[in-house]
Amino acid sequence: MPRISKRKKTGPVPLSRRFHVGVYARLSVDGSKDCGQEEALQARKNESINTQVTMAKQYLKEHPEMELYDCYTDLGRTGTNFRREGFERMMQDVRKKCIDCVIVKDLSRFGRNHIEAGNYIQKIFPFMGVRFIALADGIDTFAEKSDADEMALNLKNLLNEMYARDIAEKIKSGKRSRQEQGSYTGGVPPYGYRAEWMDGKKCLLACPETSGIVRDIYGMYLSGKNMGQIAGKLYERGIHRPGIYKKTGHVYRQEGEVLEQWSAATVRLILTNPVYMGCLVQGITCGKQYKIRNRHDVDSGDYSMKWGSHEPLVSEDVFFQVAAMFEKSAAKYGNSAGFSKRTPPKEDIYAGVLFCGDCGKRMARVANAKEFSSGHRVRYYGYYCPSSRRMDDLQCPSRSIGMSVLDGLVKTALHQEFALSDLRPGRLVKEYERQAEEQKEKIRQEIVSCGKQQEYGKKRGSELYLKYHEGSLSLEEFQQMKKEQDRCLCEMAGRKEELQHRLDAMEREIAEKGKFLRNLMKCNEKTKLTKDIIHTLVRRIDVFTGHRVKITFAFCMNELLYADENGKSGKEGVQHE
Structure with missing residues (x-):
């Protein structure tokens, strides 16, 4: 024992x-x-x-x-x-x-x-x-x-x-349990409904002010209007979009209020939400569980579906007729960006780096497919600013740019900026790696030094306590020396943590710049641009009216070698137009 x-x-x-x-x-x-x-x-x-x-x-x-x-x-x-x-x-x-x-x-x-x-x-x-x-x-x-x-x-x-x-x-x-009983457990009720407590349940009731608008949206889509046209009609009628209605409580624009255009995505959400045919679907996402903070999707078999818990705004026949029209349109013409099931889209190499220079919004990709008599289909890509299609005061003057035009401008800028024929890129890579390793070694040595000083400080603290316990130090002397020792240890711990963060950041930067140089060595006017090349070499592309383009590169050439004795390097790229 x-x-x-x-x-x-x-x-x-x-x-x-x-x-x-x-x-x-x-x-x-x-x-x-x-x-x-x-x-x-x-x-x-x-x-x-x-x-x-x-x-x-x-x-x-x-x-x-x-x-x-x-x-x-x-x-x-x-x-x-x-x-x-x-x-x-x-x-x-x-x-x-x-x-x-x-x-x-x-x-x-x-x-x-x-x-x-x-x-x-x-x-x-x-x-x-x-x-x-x-x-x-x-x-x-x-x-x-x-x-x-x-x-x-x-x-x-x-x-x-x-x-x-x-x-x-x-x-x-x-x-x-409340979902299975038909109680609405969400936050803001869907547009067209209001939520009230009845018999211990939170029920959805048709909103007199907005339910008719929902029916009109279904009617317009069935009559042949697309979602952009529906959004335009709602704007012409002075109807606030759902977000503004939630804030103001006003269905229609009042004097002094700004009217914003409905987005096509909001119209689509209303046209595809089964709540409007009387089917309450809940529990689609999950995340507010113990130690799970990231919301995630739930398998469709685990959804809570309750029929007849509230008044439908459209019949089941109307809802499924709209769903069939969506399916038919996607199969034949593609989605709103022109991507159909018959011809899958190519990878978007500019995703995340292409912005409208006039309003700052991300540019969206659109495609047009041309089918020849042989049955062969060719897809042409381009980019446009989503705000250019707005009708309200937020309309952007920018229009669009073809992908072939954009590719040519980017290749020209790469060639002009880096002029690789005179740089001997192989030697540049070796020199960069040598200088980077020197800077990393300096930081490693300083981290080791901090660790040794911490060990000495802890040992010194034990010695002070023994001296106080033996009577060699007075209480006041011990308190003062211990306080100073604790301060030094705290500073040293902070310094060591700072150095480790700097070393980790340098490792990431070395990997980024190494990838940058390897891609740069392959780049010339005949190079086919890929997503890997674009996202490695380019930080941001701004497109202005008239096909004027400003390109911000991830690094400029004088940043590729370490000039700072502390291992720091600039992060502001060089811009080209």
Whole structure:
């Protein structure tokens, strides 16, 4: 049977000092939005922010050696992670040495992730010389503590995390149950509907002001109008788009209001949403689960589909007739960009780097397919500014540019900028790699030096404590020297972290520039442009009216060699027109 140590562990020897306190309070709302945030907060009135702060201030009155520096609060924020505005502001003040004591009502207010919470309480705060107090749990990191105390701290953090996990699962299952009962669990109701609570369920009811507009949209599409034409008709009638209607509550433009054009995407969303034929489809995306913050799509078999839970605005026959027209149009003519199933589109090599020089919007690609008598189809590509097709005040004067014209301008600019025939690119690559490795080695050596100084500092701290314990140093001398030693260790840790970040950034930059040079060596006027070449060599392309193009390259030639002794290099590219 293993032996159990009976020796009592002790924390740092309590010192007579004045603490500058940061009070932290947090309140999350356990419950769904359907119940209303106000009711959820009322149900937890005893856990309010003010109650937590008041309890901490009362504790400070009983401890004159403590002085309040500031209060940090997070309202409606989960405790399962530490990405909270109030908490991050508190940690900034900790790093600035503005506070050296943190007080919370209990551990659950600090956080519900037992690994991260334990890391802060047992590692980060002690390293930074910060005292941590959880009032309701009786935890004070500057008090004497035993093995049982350490175990209790870890157990409480684990229980808090299990509680958060359980609450997340209950919220999810409760939401699924309400969906199966036909209750609307979304936020803003679909355009054409309003949401009201009836018999304990949130129901969708036809909105008298907007439901007729939805029916008109279906009618216009069935009559042969495309989505752009429908958007134009709605603009002519002075109808606000759904986003503006949500903000103002006005269906039609009022005096002094700006009328913005509907987008074709919004019209398409209305024409393809089954809610308008009386089928409530929910649970399409998921993400608000414990420790899952990225929203993701759900398999179609897991959707919640409820028929007859609300009044349809169009019949099923009308909805499926519209769906059939969409399918037929996509198969024959392609989608809004001209891409049909018969002729798949080529890769868009300018995606993400091509912008309208007049309004700054990303340019969209469009294609026109020509079919010859032999049955062979040829696709011609071009780019246009989406805002050029608007009717409202946001209309852009820019028009379009053909892909063949754009390719020619980019190739000419590449040839003029880099003139590779005179640069001996092979030698340039070797020289760049040599200088880059020299800069990396300097940083590595400095990181090693910082590590050695940290080890020496920790050893020095132990020696100071022994001298104080033996009586060689007075309490005042020990406090002063320990404070200075902690400051040096903190600065050294920060410096080491900064150097590591710089080294990581340099590794990424070396990879980018190496790829840049390899692609550059292949480039001439006869080179076929690819997405890899464009995205490596070019940072941004702005297209202006009249086929005037401005190209911003990822690097200019004098940036490809390190001239800064600190290993820094410029990131502003050279521009060509």
